Amino acid sequence: MNDIKTPIHDFLLRYGAKNPVRCHMPGGKENPKDITEIDGADSLFESSGIIKASEDTAAALFGSAKTLYSCGGSTLAIQTMLALAKAYAPTKNRVAASRYCHKSLVSACILLNLDIDWIEPDSFLSCRITPRSLGSVITDRTLCVFAQSIDYYGGQCDIAALSQVCKAHALPLLVDNAHGAYRVFTHDHPLLQGADLTADSAHKTLPCLTGGAYLHISAAAPSFFTERAKEMMSIFGSSSPSYLILESLDLCNRHIALERDKAENTMYLIERLKENLSSIGTVLCQSDPMRITVDAEKQGCSGFALSQALAENNIICEYADQKYTVLLFSTAQPPADFPKILEAFKNIPKRTPIETPLPALSIPQKAMSLSQAVFSPSKEISLDNAKDQICGAIIAPCPPCVPVIMPGEVFTEKEISALKMWGVKKVRVLT
Numbered sequence: 051m052n053d054i055k056t057p058i059h060d061f062l063l064r065y066g067a068k069n070p071v072r073c074h075m076p077g078g079k080e081n082p083k084d085i086t087e088i089d090g091a092d093s094l095f096e097s098s099g100i101i102k103a104s105e106d107t108a109a110a111l112f113g114s115a116k117t118l119y120s121c122g123g124s125t126l127a128i129q130t131m132l133a134l135a136k137a138y139a140p141t142k143n144r145v146a147a148s149r150y151c152h153k154s155l156v157s158a159c160i161l162l163n164l165d166i167d168w169i170e171p172d173s174f175l176s177c178r179i180t181p182r183s184l185g186s187v188i189t190d191r192t193l194c195v196f197a198q199s200i201d202y203y204g205g206q207c208d209i210a211a212l213s214q215v216c217k218a219h220a221l222p223l224l225v226d227n228a229h230g231a232y233r234v235f236t237h238d239h240p241l242l243q244g245a246d247l248t249a250d251s252a253h254k255t256l257p258c259l260t261g262g263a264y265l266h267i268s269a270a271a272p273s274f275f276t277e278r279a280k281e282m283m284s285i286f287g288s289s290s291p292s293y294l295i296l297e298s299l300d301l302c303n304r305h306i307a308l309e310r311d312k313a314e315n316t317m318y319l320i321e322r323l324k325e326n327l328s329s330i331g332t333v334l335c336q337s338d339p340m341r342i343t344v345d346a347e348k349q350g351c352s353g354f355a356l357s358q359a360l361a362e363n364n365i366i367c368e369y370a371d372q373k374y375t376v377l378l379f380s381t382a383q384p385p386a387d388f389p390k391i392l393e394a395f396k397n398i399p400k401r402t403p404i405e406t407p408l409p410a411l412s413i414p415q416k417a418m419s420l421s422q423a424v425f426s427p428s429k430e431i432s433l434d435n436a437k438d439q440i441c442g443a444i445i446a447p448c449p450p451c452v453p454v455i456m457p458g459e460v461f462t463e464k465e466i467s468a469l470k471m472w473g474v475k476k477v478r479v480l481t
Contacts, residue, residue, distance in 0.1 A: 054307040055107060057100035058300035061090060062293065075290070085293045094119065094291045095284035104300045111306045112234055112250075114241055114266040116276040118283060119299050120249075121291040124228040125154040126283065127249035127265035131224045132158045133282040134247065134275050135194035138222070142193035146184060148207070149413060150177045150198055152226060153446040153453055160420045160444075160457070161286075167192070174408045174468075175452065177201035178208070181215045188215075194222045199240050199248075200229040202369055202376060202450040204337025213244025222246040222271065231256050231264065232340050232381050234306055235313045246271040252302050255340050257382035259298040305382065313381035319388050320379055326392050331400060335374065342377040346370075350401025363394035369449045372406050372471050409468040414459040423458035427481045433469055436461040439479035447472040 066082030075086040085091060092099035101119065109117040120126040132145070132155075145159060149168045159166055167187040172178045177198035184195065195216050197207055209225060216223040224247045225240040231250035233239040240248045248266045252258035265283070267275050305313075317339045324334055324342055333348035346356035357370035368378035377391070417440045418426075428442030439461050446453040447469075454472075455465040461479070469477070 054304050055103065056300045056304055057103045058293070058297050061100050062297055065091075081294070083294055083297060086290060091293065094121070094296070095280050095287065095289075097280070101296065104296075104303065107303045107307075108264060108299070109266070111303060112239065112241060112264070112266055113269075115269040115271065116267045116279060118265040118267075118279055119291075119296060120263040120265060120283070120287070121261055121295040122263070122287055123253070123261050124152070124226065124249040124251040124263045125157075126287050127263050128152070128154045128224075128226060129158040129161070129286040130265055130279060130283040131247045131249060132162055132164065132194070132196075133285060134278060135222055135224065136162055136164065137278060137282065138272065138274050139193040142191050144189065144191045145194055145196050146187045146192050146221075147196035148177055148179050148198050150175060150201055150452060151196070152198070152228065153444050153448075153451050155196060155226065156420065156444050156446075156453055156456060160424050163421050164193075165419050165421075166456075168413050170413060174411055175201060175203060175450065176205050178205055179212070181208075181211045184212055184215050188219050188221070192219070192221060194224050196224045196226070199225050199227040199233075200338050202229075202452070203335060203343045203374060204341045204376070206338055209240045209243040209245055216246075217244070222275075225249070228263070229254055229340075229378075230338070232313070235310060235317075235381065236339065241266055241268050244268075244270075247275065252299060254378070255380055256302050257298075257305055257380060258302045259292075259295050261292065262295045262299045262302070264299070309382075315385070316379065316381050316383050319383075319385060323388050323392060327395055330392075330396060332395055340379050340381075341368070342379075344375045344377075345373065346375045347373050347404045347406060349398070350403055352406075356398070359398045360394055363390075363397065365391055365394045373408060409464055409471065411454065411464050411468060414455060414462055414465060416459055418458040420457050423480065428478045429481050430476050430478050433466055433475055433477050436466055436477050436479060437463060441477065442480045443478035445469065445474065445477055447474060 062083040087093045092101040145166045150171045169179045169183050225245040227248045228251040231252050232255040246268050250264040252262045253260045333345040335343040337343040346353040353370040353375040356375040357367045369376040441455045454468045
């Protein structure tokens, strides 16, 4: 696609060039690109003009039957996917889902009055689940399967294997690919592995403003999903989407179509940096192509301390916990960043390795449904006093924004220990 069009960007340029008297929303008038649905600007949830044209371009680039823009991040795309699944199978009310999930899955299920049959991953904060473990939770009440493609450490789920299980049970496969929008360049996007619906956060790994995301619908998915997707997205999305974000998604199409060499070079530079870090004794975990996950304890410090040491060298990391430090990159990462990162690591002293076992979490006892728990009377108490109490809220420190315990589950020492690791001091429990 050498003749890439950017209809939203072009419209905003033309509009600003007119220097109009702006007697319309928004209240801020200093940015002529910050507009509302004026004549010619189309409307996100009824798109038929410049937004539709741009979304069609994105669909062609990703190989989807239909792509929808989200100005509410992957959260809005996930809400839409689940609403579509519920509307498609209204007599079913259960989601088979990886226990490693973003809180947006849980909050969407609460709003839609769905419950979740959890699939245990292979380890703490891992998105990897097996076809066998998926098959063990599917029942005749399952309306869809929900999986995470990439976790915060860079671990990856075998979406193709899960897709075979879904096909055998005639269930749609919904994939949170928030961290994997860059996979449009690597030919292993979940759409190519059998996902029916995917949520991709463009703003995480592509050059897009925060909040810009895609909802992709596979050509193999039932036509119902393409026909009702805009309607379902409008249930959750603002009727005043940001045109700055829409323009950013529009320009992202140009990056995908015309800057493949830049993206591939960035991934090469990341791989070279991994090799160079390993050569100076930095212990790395296996991770996806867009991040570097350091086992900080092998350096003799916590992940928090390593992150702070890097910050003192003006290297700001994406995530840290007791054991690991994570650096996340964009396909448009400036090449000059990589030698700076290597030099910063060279300047950080290595000490005797330490070892702190990660919490061995299991799925806690469930006392009631997600919705029942969230909408029941509750109170805030000290985490130290939470044992044997019923959780009354989604507790998901961000990042990684992955719930350690779900509403309606009973606290044990394991969940309390894990939450202390993230610095949580107070929790909400039922009264």
